[in-house]
Amino acid sequence: MKFSAAVLIATVGSVAAFSGSSFSGLSLKAATNDSAMTMSATGMGVNGFGRIGRLVTRIIMEDDACDLKAINAGSATPEYMAYQYKYDTIHGKAKQTVEVDGDFLVLDGKKVQTSRCRDPKEVGWGALGADYVCESTGVFLTKEKAQSIIDGGAKKVIYSAPAKDDSQTIVMGVNQEQYDGSEDFISCASCTTNGLAPMVKAIHDEFVIEEALMTTVHAMTATQAVVDSSSRKDWRGGR
Structure with missing residues (x-):
């Protein structure tokens, strides 16, 4: 980012x-x-x-x-x-x-x-x-x-x-x-998006993507807990 x-x-x-x-x-x-x-x-x-x-x-x-x-x-x-x-x-x-x-x-x-x-x-x-x-x-x-x-x-x-x-x-x-x-x-x-979009564009421009599914393996962010705690916004984000 x-x-x-x-x-x-x-x-x-x-x-x-x-x-x-x-x-x-x-x-x-x-x-x-x-x-x-x-x-x-x-x-x-x-x-x-x-x-x-x-x-x-x-x-x-x-x-x-x-x-x-x-x-x-x-x-x-x-x-x-x-x-x-x-x-x-x-x-x-x-x-x-x-x-x-x-x-x-x-x-x-x-x-x-x-x-x-x-x-x-x-x-x-x-x-x-x-x-x-x-x-x-x-x-x-x-x-x-x-x-x-x-x-x-x-x-x-x-x-x-x-x-x-x-x-x-x-x-x-x-x-x-x-x-x-x-x-x-x-x-x-x-x-x-910055990680995914360039790859998607290259594939779509050449072959045309009709439907896709992606999974992101994301680095820890400042809002995620290192140890288990409460998170009202995202329950899974609490651990």
Whole structure:
């Protein structure tokens, strides 16, 4: 999921730039003396600094096409954010130096504004230069709810999870050509969909699938119990 969210962010930025939309994204600027074009980095924000938000942040920091401006982390202090970002049991230690300066995370010398706003509108994404925001709290997954991020000055919102309404869903390698730059709310689907859809597309394009059944062997997620406990949402998920 972390990879698909980050790649989708880059795609949304690229399409917005080339489509001539009013959204800056990876803005293309004509050179004054010839037809050469140069690209400036996309101002990025991350709403939610959990498992996905931290890993998307890592990818953004390693991509010259993205310029991380702000992270809204709920209740986590900058010091705890730095600790969580620096060390990851699965992916290892962050490649960048990680420091704290007041309310800023300093990643490889770059200062990134942090906030702890329950309403993402209060972050002030636009004022901070974050045009595109990755919504990774799992809460703002409809146009109505994610509008608060737009109201805070962002221009596009990319959900790191399946949308809970009719927001456009893009799976890289499957249907990214359907994005024309006009939609402000995009979902990168689920991790299962990103694993399954490319295989299904390849088979369907060649042979045509009339009916199918799939089984997913899924890695443990943050909401599943390591030891038996109660789970009202999913009884089986309690063990």
